[in-house]
Amino acid sequence: HYYSRKQGNLLQWLDGGEPLAISTLPAGVHIPLPVQGGKLRVVFDVVYDGWPTPLAQAAKAARVQVIGGFELLLAQAARQFQLFTGEPAPVKAMWQALVQAVPALGDVRR
Numbered sequence: 001h002y003y004s005r006k007q008g009n010l011l012q013w014l015d016g017g018e019p020l021a022i023s024t025l026p027a028g029v030h031i032p033l034p035v036q037g038g039k040l041r042v043v044f045d046v047v048y049d050g051w052p053t054p055l056a057q058a059a060k061a062a063r064v065q066v067i068g069g070f071e072l073l074l075a076q077a078a079r080q081f082q083l084f085t086g087e088p089a090p091v092k093a094m095w096q097a098l099v100q101a102v103p104a105l106g107d108v109r110r
Contacts, residue, residue: 020044023055030054040064046072051104070098070105 019041025031027050043059048069056066078089099105 022046023053027053032058042067045069048073051102068105070102074098 019039021040021043023043023045025047027047030053032054040062042065043055044067045053045056045059046069047053051068051070052060052066056068059066074091074094077094078091081087081089
């Protein structure tokens with residue numbers, strides 16, 4: 001399934017029949033997605049600037065797990081750290097630094 005300018009395709013796919021929704025829409029673009037009810041369990045919204053997004057807020061309100069762009073950013077940074085240094089990245093400390101820099105992360109994710 002893919003997003004096209006025909007929003008119906010995306011909305012039909014995310015009618016609650018799929019356990020995961022991935023949004024790669026740019027910051028500021030919002031298409032209301034049905035996150036309540038059904039089988040939807042996880043929303044992965046890759047945006048990190050302008051967090052939390054309306055989609056992330058709606059998912060949290062519907063008790064759907066939210067994964068945001070900061071988790072993606074952290075995973076990329078951790079892998080780069082490992083590639084550059086040959087050592088495991090201090091992921092816990094890196095996440096804590098992100099939460100301190102962007103307090104809204106704790107509002108939606110946990």
